[in-house]
Amino acid sequence: MADPLLTLAGVHTHIGQYHILQGVDLVLPRGGMTVLLGRNGAGKTTTLRTVMGLWKPSRGTVTFDGRPIGGWPTPDIAQAGIAYVPETMAVFADLTVAENMILAARSGPIDTARLDWIFSLFPALKKFWQFPAGVLSGGQKQMLAIARAIAEPRTLLLIDEPTKGIAPAIIEAMIMAFAELKRETTILLVEQNFRFAASLGDHVAVMDDGRIVHRGAMADLARNEALQQRLLGLSLDTHQ
Amino acid sequence: MTVAPAPATTPDALPAIKHDYLPILLPVALSALALPFVGNPTTWVTLTVAALAMGMMIFVIASGLTLVFGLMDVLNFGHGAFIAVGAYLALSVLGLLSGWVQVDALGWNLMALGLAVSVAMIGTGLLGWAFERVIVKPVYGQHLKQILITMGGLIVAEQLIHVIWGGDQKAMALPTALRGAVLIGDVAIEKFRILAVAVGVVVFVAMLVVLNRTRIGLLIRAGVENAEMVEALGYRIRRLFVGVFAVGSALAGLGGVMWALYRETLTAAIGGDVMVLVFIVIIIGGLGSVGGCFIGAILVAMMANYTAFLLPKVALASNILLMVAILMWRPQGLYPVAKR
Ligand SMILES: Nc1ncnc2c1ncn2[C@@H]1O[C@H](COP(=O)(O)OP(=O)(O)O)[C@@H](O)[C@H]1O
Ligand SMILES: [Mg+2]
Numbered sequence: 175m176a177d178p179l180l181t182l183a184g185v186h187t188h189i190g191q192y193h194i195l196q197g198v199d200l201v202l203p204r205g206g207m208t209v210l211l212g213r214n215g216a217g218k219t220t221t222l223r224t225v226m227g228l229w230k231p232s233r234g235t236v237t238f239d240g241r242p243i244g245g246w247p248t249p250d251i252a253q254a255g256i257a258y259v260p261e262t263m264a265v266f267a268d269l270t271v272a273e274n275m276i277l278a279a280r281s282g283p284i285d286t287a288r289l290d291w292i293f294s295l296f297p298a299l300k301k302f303w304q305f306p307a308g309v310l311s312g313g314q315k316q317m318l319a320i321a322r323a324i325a326e327p328r329t330l331l332l333i334d335e336p337t338k339g340i341a342p343a344i345i346e347a348m349i350m351a352f353a354e355l356k357r358e359t360t361i362l363l364v365e366q367n368f369r370f371a372a373s374l375g376d377h378v379a380v381m382d383d384g385r386i387v388h389r390g391a392m393a394d395l396a397r398n399e400a401l402q403q404r405l406l407g408l409s410l411d412t413h414q
Numbered sequence: 415m416t417v418a419p420a421p422a423t424t425p426d427a428l429p430a431i432k433h434d435y436l437p438i439l440l441p442v443a444l445s446a447l448a449l450p451f452v453g454n455p456t457t458w459v460t461l462t463v464a465a466l467a468m469g470m471m472i473f474v475i476a477s478g479l480t481l482v483f484g485l486m487d488v489l490n491f492g493h494g495a496f497i498a499v500g501a502y503l504a505l506s507v508l509g510l511l512s513g514w515v516q517v518d519a520l521g522w523n524l525m526a527l528g529l530a531v532s533v534a535m536i537g538t539g540l541l542g543w544a545f546e547r548v549i550v551k552p553v554y555g556q557h558l559k560q561i562l563i564t565m566g567g568l569i570v571a572e573q574l575i576h577v578i579w580g581g582d583q584k585a586m587a588l589p590t591a592l593r594g595a596v597l598i599g600d601v602a603i604e605k606f607r608i609l610a611v612a613v614g615v616v617v618f619v620a621m622l623v624v625l626n627r628t629r630i631g632l633l634i635r636a637g638v639e640n641a642e643m644v645e646a647l648g649y650r651i652r653r654l655f656v657g658v659f660a661v662g663s664a665l666a667g668l669g670g671v672m673w674a675l676y677r678e679t680l681t682a683a684i685g686g687d688v689m690v691l692v693f694i695v696i697i698i699g700g701l702g703s704v705g706g707c708f709i710g711a712i713l714v715a716m717m718a719n720y721t722a723f724l725l726p727k728v729a730l731a732s733n734i735l736l737m738v739a740i741l742m743w744r745p746q747g748l749y750p751v752a753k754r
Contacts (some may be wrong), residue, residue, distance in 0.1 A: 226646055252648030264643040266636040267752035273632050280648050308752055322647070 179204045179330060179360050180225065185234035185244070187224045194220045196384035197234065202330070202377075207352065207361040209371040209392060211406060212381035218364040219261055221381065222332045225362075226258045227251045239329060253280075255329035259336065261364075263319040267308030271299055271318055274307050278325035285326075292321050295351040313344035320348075324355065331355070334364045349373060368406065372396040380405045437748040441712045448720040459601045461719045467607035469715030470614020471676065475669035476692040476699075476707050477621060478662015484638035484702020484751060486655050488550055489557055492564035493666055493692070494685025495545075495571035496538040500667025501674035501684055502579050503537045504530035505586055515589045523589030534671050535664040542663020546656050568685075575682040584680040610672055617665065618708050625704060634658060638702040639752050691718065694733050698740050700747025709748055713740075 180202040187195035195217050202208050210218050223229045225236060227248040236244035243251050252258070266274050275284060293300040296317040302310060307318055316336050323331050337345050345367075352374050355361060365371040371378070375392035388395075388405050395401055445462050452458040479493050507530035508515050514526035549567045553559040588606055595602035625631035633654055637644045641651045673688055674680045695714050699706025714733050721732040740748065 228642060228646070247650070248642075248645040249648050249650045252646055258646045260643070260646070264640050264646075266639050266643070268639060269632065269636055273636075276629070277632055277636055277644070277649075278647055 177204065178202055179239060180362070181235075181237040182221070182225070183235045183237075185221075185224060185231045185236060187220055187229050188232045189220070189229060194229075194384055195224060195231070198224075198381075198384070199386055200379055201389075202360060202362055205356075205360055206376035207356045207363055207374055208377040208379060209375035210362060210364045210379050210381060211366075211368070211371060213407070214366075216381040217384040218381055219334055220384075222258065222260075222334050222362070222364060225251075225332060226256065257323035257328040257331050259319045259323050259331070259333040261334040261338070263315045265307040265310070265315045265318050265322070267306065269307060270304055271307055271310070272303050274318055274322055275299075275325050278322035281326060288326075292324065295354065296321055296347070313340045316340055316344070316348075320351065324359075328359060331359055331361045333361060335366060336363075337365065337367045337370055345370060368402070434749070437706070437709050440748075441709060441716060444713060444716050444720075448716070448724075451724055452720065456601050457723070460603070461723055462716070463603050463607050463611075465716040465719040466712065467604075467610040467614075467676070467715075468719065469712035470611050470617075471669050471672045472688065472691055472695055472715055473614050473708050473711035474617050474672065475666050475688065476695045476711060477617065477704055478658065478665045479692065480696045480699060480702055480704065480707045481634060481638065481658050482655075482662050483696065485634065485641060485651070485658055486554065487557075488554070488655075488659075489560045490550065490564045490659075491561055492545065492549070492567040492571070493663075494689040495568045496542060496663040496666035497670035497673060497685035497688065498575055498682050499541060499571060500534040500538045500670030501586070501680050502575055502584075502682075503534040503667070504671040504674070505579070505584055505680060507533045508586075508589075515587070518590045520591040523591045527589060527592075531668055531671055534667040538667025538670070539660045539664035542666075543656060543660040545663065546659040550659070572682040579682075581682070586674040586678055586680045588675055588678065606675060610676065613668070613672065617668075618704075621704050630654070630657075690730070691715075691733065694737050698737055698747055700744075700749040700751055702751040703747065703749040706747055706749035 178201045180200070182198050182200040185195055185198040185200075186193065198217070198221055200210075200221070210221065212218050220229060224231050225238075225243075227243070227246050227250075231244045234244070235242060238251070238254060238256065241254060243254060246254075266277070269277075275289075298310075298314045299317060299321055302314065307315065310318065320333065320336065323333070336348060340348070349370065352361065352363070356374070356376075363371070363375070365375075372392060372395075378388070378390060378392040378395050379386050380388040382405075388401075395405075445458075445465075448461070449455070449458050452461060475493070475497060479490060482488055482490055508526060511526040511529065514522040517523070545567060549563055550560065553563055592605050592609065595604045596608070597603075623631075625635055633644060633649055637651050637654060644651050644654075669688075670684065674684060677684075691714050695707060695710040697710075698713065699708070699710035713736060717733050717736050718729055721729045725732070744750065
């Protein structure tokens with residue numbers, strides 16, 4: 175792992191008086207997909223929000239592409255090349271699909287070839303281009319949230335539980351999209367659906383109680399059921 | 415806040431877009447309801463035009479404030495300061511240009527008024543920018559402190575007006591050609607009211623164009639929905655906010671000039687009575703909604719004018735009742751803004 179893309183070293187995050195992240199150590203190599211697993215409340219979302227600068231780390235360092243981004247304002251972190259798909263999707267419901275995408279492309283009009291590629295990944299977006307995002311179904315909103323993150327090339331995508339509450343057909347489309355996406359960029363994916371995670375992930379990190387408790391190759395974890403049981407326990411049974 | 419649940423659609427079905435026209439019918443219904451009570455159609459037209467003029471002034475003052483709240487949840491109780499400062503700046507300019515004001519020529523009158531309004535808007539815009547940087551910025555995210563410190567700012571501004579312009583009540587004369595009324599049939603419509611309606615409509619249309627047709631406008635609308643996501647897309651929402659605050663202050667300055675001309679007198683506390691109505695309008699309209707603010711302003715002004723004629727003692731109470739009724743119908747206001 176020479177020259178990692180993203181490194182969290184001993185990161186602590188407080189939300190109000192609560193001590194949520196308690197020394198997170200995470201290293202993301204360049205390229206491919208790292209999946210962050212862990213039961214509900216382990217601190218996965220908080221980790222992504224800390225990378226994005228939406229929570230400020232109270233201790234530790236966050237290094238992205240050689241730059242210390244811990245404590246930077248969120249817009250600066252985004253401009254450094256990180257795109258974020260939050261758990262809530264956060265599409266702008268009063269804006270059209272087109273307007274959501276226009277804002278996502280910071281540096282000007284979206285490249286038409288790239289837009290065609292996005293439409294090929296998520297055809298529904300083309301169809302609903304001029305519709306307010308608020309009328310989309312949950313799965314379509316998720317597609318828009320992902321499309322927004324890739325409207326322009328970014329160095330790192332942070333994607334938080336994209337399959338939550340999404341219909342199986344759309345999950346299949348998402349697997350194809352992510353498989354293509356991870357060829358052009360680095361992805362840190364938070365996921366509860368282990369089958370989905372195992373089919374896409376190159377690397378895996380498991381969180382519990384605000385710490386990383388396991389790091390390794392996804393293939394190793396996928397083969398080792400005893401390790402899955404120990405690390406992920408019941409959380410696997412409750413999700414597909 | 416709630417977002418309407420997405421309709422269950424098959425992947426191929428085009429969702430139906432619901433246009434929500436119901437609130438637009440409210441002012442029409444309210445004015446129709448008032449007609450039998452007022453009785454005399456001529457009086458009714460006069461009251462209705464007066465209400466539209468007053469509504470447009472309230473809208474001009476309120477429009478910036480609703481975006482300020484929508485964008486960063488900032489409660490600004492000092493907005494009335496910009497109304498007063500705008501009016502006093504215009505008073506001074508009109509004083510200097512008294513020749514242009516007194517001559518009975520619409521062109522010269524409008525030129526004087528245009529200059530006075532420009533000075534008022536530039537002055538209050540700059541003041542708003544400073545107000546945001548010095549007074550509001552340190553208390554982002556802290557509502558109680560925002561209320562206290564912005565009210566403090568209002569008091570300081572009023573005292574400064576006393577120092578600069580004196581504490582006595584000033585007369586704010588309308589330019590000669592704008593006095594009086596035009597007769598349409600047997601209905602007399604005051605010229606200034608026509609001007610006020612025109613200014614309000616121009617401001618409203620301009621805001622709609624900016625909000626819907628420009629990138630800055632898209633960012634403002636997106637920011638009102640979810641400021642955090644706008645930042646995560648790489649935009650500095652605070653820079654946007656300062657700009658909106660300054661423009662909102664300039665609009666309050668414009669509204670202040672109109673309000674003072676409408677009342678033809680002026681004190682440092684001029685913002686006080688209208689601000690009560692402005693807050694009602696912002697709540698009725700839906701916090702952060704410019705369209706809701708526009709309709710809310712017309713409704714509130716109609717209520718104020720009809721009840722001032724029919725039941726003068728309950729004019730303000732009627733508007734509080736109106737607010738309660740609308741919030742019982744739509745708890746988030748006429749046009750609730752989708753929030754994260
Ligand atoms: N805004 C918040 N205020 C207080 N506690 C929070 C907040 N957000 C998350 N937490 C707490 O932090 C812990 C980790 O949450 P989160 O990062 O969302 O977990 P995950 O995404 O792994 O399910 C949980 O115990 C949660 O209750
Ligand atoms: Mg989560």
